[in-house]
Amino acid sequence: MTQTDNKAKHECSKEMHNFLKELPKCEHHVHLEGTLEPDLLFPLAKRNKIELPADFPKTPEELHIRYDNFENLDDFLHFYYIGMGVLITEQDFFDLAWSYFVKAKNDGVWHAETFFDPQGHTERGIKMETVVNGFNRAAEKAQAELGISTKLIMCLLKHLPVPNGMETLKAATGFYKQGLIHGLGLDSSELPFPPKLFTECYSYAAENFGEDVGLTAHAGEEGGPEYITQTLDLLKATRIDHGVNSYKDDAVMERLARENVMLTLCPLSNVKLQVVEDVAELPVMKWLEVGVPFSINSDDPAYFGGYILDNYVVMHTRFGFDLNTWGKIAKFGVDGSWISSERKKKIHEKIDDVVANYKKLIE
Numbered sequence: 001m002t003q004t005d006n007k008a009k010h011e012c013s014k015e016m017h018n019f020l021k022e023l024p025k026c027e028h029h030v031h032l033e034g035t036l037e038p039d040l041l042f043p044l045a046k047r048n049k050i051e052l053p054a055d056f057p058k059t060p061e062e063l064h065i066r067y068d069n070f071e072n073l074d075d076f077l078h079f080y081y082i083g084m085g086v087l088i089t090e091q092d093f094f095d096l097a098w099s100y101f102v103k104a105k106n107d108g109v110w111h112a113e114t115f116f117d118p119q120g121h122t123e124r125g126i127k128m129e130t131v132v133n134g135f136n137r138a139a140e141k142a143q144a145e146l147g148i149s150t151k152l153i154m155c156l157l158k159h160l161p162v163p164n165g166m167e168t169l170k171a172a173t174g175f176y177k178q179g180l181i182h183g184l185g186l187d188s189s190e191l192p193f194p195p196k197l198f199t200e201c202y203s204y205a206a207e208n209f210g211e212d213v214g215l216t217a218h219a220g221e222e223g224g225p226e227y228i229t230q231t232l233d234l235l236k237a238t239r240i241d242h243g244v245n246s247y248k249d250d251a252v253m254e255r256l257a258r259e260n261v262m263l264t265l266c267p268l269s270n271v272k273l274q275v276v277e278d279v280a281e282l283p284v285m286k287w288l289e290v291g292v293p294f295s296i297n298s299d300d301p302a303y304f305g306g307y308i309l310d311n312y313v314v315m316h317t318r319f320g321f322d323l324n325t326w327g328k329i330a331k332f333g334v335d336g337s338w339i340s341s342e343r344k345k346k347i348h349e350k351i352d353d354v355v356a357n358y359k360k361l362i363e
C-alpha cells in the first residue's frame with residue numbers, strides 16, 4: 001500500500017515520508033520468523049535440503065501472490081509454519097534476525113522487542129539454544145553496530161497443549177536468568193484457544209524469571225474483548241498484542257486507558273488477515289479520544305507486504321495525523337517499551353527534535 005492506493009484519504013508527501021522515517025520508532029510486535037522473505041526462504045530450503053510440500057508455490061513470485069490472498073489468521077499460519085521449517089542452523093537464525101535489524105534501522109527504529117516461537121523449532125528437533133544464540137548474536141551486533149536496543153520475547157503457541165508450553169518455559173529458564181530472553185508472549189491461532197488456558201504458564205514465568213520479566217499476549221485480533229480482559233486479569237500481562245477488538249466494549253477501552261496498557265497495533269497485518277477491510281476502519285480515533293496508548297508495528301512483514309515504516313505511512317494516508325499527534329504516538333511506543341527511564345528520556349528528546357524540525361518544513 002502506498003500513497004497512490006485508491007483508499008488513501010490523505011497524501012503522504014515526500015516531506016511527510018521523510019518525517020515518518022526520521023521519527024524515532026519502537027517496534028514491539030514483530031515475529032522474527034515472520035521476517036523470512038520468500039527470497040531467503042527458497043535458498044535456505046535448498047541449502048538445508050528441506051523438501052517443501054508438493055503444493056507449495058515454486059518461486060518467490062508465486063509465493064508473494066499467495067501471500068496476497070490470506071483468508072484469515074489460520075490460513076496465514078499454515079504458510080508461516082512451513083516457512084520457518086527451513087531454519088536449521090544458528091547461522092540461519094542469525095542471518096534472519098540481522099536482516100530484520102538492518103531494515104529496522106533504515107526505517108528509523110531505535111528500540112525493537114522481537115518475538116520468536118521456540119516450539120515452532122524444538123518440535124522439529126532444533127535445540128532451543130541454536131535459536132536463542134543465533135537471534136542473540138544478531139541482537140548484540142544490532143546494538144553494537146546499529147545502536148538499536150533490543151529485547152527478545154519468547155512466545156508460546158496457543159494451538160499446542162499447555163503442558164508442552166510449560167515444558168518449553170522450564171527449558172527456557174536459564175536463558176531468562178542469563179538475560180538472553182526478556183519477555184513472554186502468546187501467539188498462533190486465537191480461536192478457540194482463550195488466554196485463560198495459559199494462566200499457569202504466566203504464573204510460572206512471573207514467579208521464576210525475575211521481576212523484570214515482561215508479560216504480553218496476542219488477544220483481540222480475532223477473539224472478542226473478553227480475551228483482552230482474561231489476558232489482563234489472569235495472565236497479568238502489561239501489554240496486549242493487537243487488541244483491535246477492544247473497541248467492541250467501552251469498559252475494556254476505558255480500563256486500557258486507566259491502567260495505561262499499550263496495544264501493539266499492526267495495520268497491514270489486520271488488512272491482510274481480514275480483521276478489517278481497510279486500515280481506515282481501525283479504531284484509532286476512539287483510542288486517542290479515550291486515551292488508550294498504542295504502538296504501530298509490522299507483525300510478519302515478509303508476509304504482509306510492509307515493514308514498520310510502511311505501516312506508519314499507511315496510517316498517515318488513512319488518518320492524516322498532524323506532527324504533534326505523530327509525536328504523541330511515537331512517545332506511546334517509547335513509554336510502553338521495556339527499557340530504562342534514561343533510554344526513554346533520550347528517545348523522547350529525539351522525537352521532540354524531529355517534530356520541531358519538521359514543523360518548520362511542513363506546518
Ligand code: HPA
Pocket residue numbers: 031034073080187188189190218221269299300
Ligand atoms: O498476528 C499473529 N497472530 C497470532 N499468531 C501469530 N504468529 C505470527 N503472527 C501472528
Ligand SMILES: [Zn+2]
Pocket residue numbers: 029031187218241299
Ligand atoms: Zn503477531
